[in-house]
Amino acid sequence: MTNFRMGPRKKKTSKKRLFLRVFLILIVLMVASTGAYAYWLTKKAEEAANNAYDKDNTRIKSELRETQVEPMTDNVSILFIGIDDSEKREQGSNHSRSDALLLATLNNKTKSVKLLSIPxxxxAYIPYVGYQDKITxxxxxxxxxxxIDTVENMLNVPVDYYYRLNFDAFIEIVDALDGVQADVPYALHELDENDKRTxxxxxxxxxxxxREALALAxxxxxxxxxxxxxRQQMILEAILKKASSVTSFTKYDDLLAAVGNNMKTxxxxxxxxxxxxxIKGGMPNVESLALKGDDDMSTGIYYYKxxxxxxVNTQNTLRKQLGLTDSDPSNAQDSTADTNSSGGSGGSGYKSNYNSDNKSQ
Incomplete structure (x- = not known):
């Protein structure tokens, strides 16, 4: 009787052990595959970063810094430069206007970000040509x-890092994240990246x-x-929020490919x-800032004065975020200079080909 009773128990116990072994093997495989994917992502990220790294730029640090910053411990600033280097413009990436300028100042202690959009x-005074003109x-x-020199001169803060991206990079980044949420303020019938109203x-x-996010921006x-x-600040925050979410982990490979192919930093x-x-704890605290001013058409050319x-108030907000002392009001840029001397040939003898544009795309 004893042998008869023990037989089924051994069989049942054997099945239970087999199930546990299979379960443990699956867990190990899942952990290993996750680790392998993380390792692969790290290598892909490094490759993308190397592709995006601007080897031709010799600017080591801002002239407003005594030493080069360490982002692990220092407060730093990042300038995002969006350019339109489309074939239709025929200007190339180094001679295109900046279509968007956003400066982010990051405080290492609070892990907070102040994001300023520059119209x-x-x-603004452009040191490269020696006169004032549209910052674009x-x-x-x-x-x-x-x-960078123009932004530093205008805001009296160092620009430590920059990301210059074209329209293709913007589109691919948003698409890699399966889109972003945004509040569209009105019905929009707008140009796409190829200047077609689609x-x-x-x-x-x-x-x-x-494509839609770019048109809204x-x-x-x-x-x-x-x-x-x-709107640009809203979309950038939406990208940061989506990229920092756990659900975007599996999309990082596409995101990294977009970053490496169409961006310089x-x-x-x-x-x-x-x-x-x-971002390891989720979306950081981001405060959006704006530069206040007035529309000016007194010369027949549109400027934002x-x-x-x-x-000065904006300068001090940014400087405080970076742990710097307040600006001296007397150092603020002089945007009241004679437009006739700053909008044409200028003191440098450089002939501007851009002053005929009005408030156009």
């Missing part, structure tokens, strides 16, 4: 470094693909440069890894 028609023209005059959007909160026909900047892979601290008092 493309802001009237700085990149057309002297590329990335001319833009993007049609209805107002309201919705998920946008790359670029349009300014129905409102203003300030509202345009607010002075940030190394090791420096990039330092910024993971800002910055309010000097408000400019």
């Amino acid at each position: 493309r028609d802001s009237y 023209h700085a990149h057309a005059f002297g590329g990335t470094n001319a833009t 993007v049609n959007l209805k107002p309201g909160l919705q998920t946008l693909n790359g 670029r349009t300014r026909k129905q409102d203003s440069d300030i509202k345009r900047g607010e 002075n940030m190394t892979f090791n420096e990039m890894k330092s910024f993971f601290e800002y 910055l309010n000097e008092t408000e400019l």
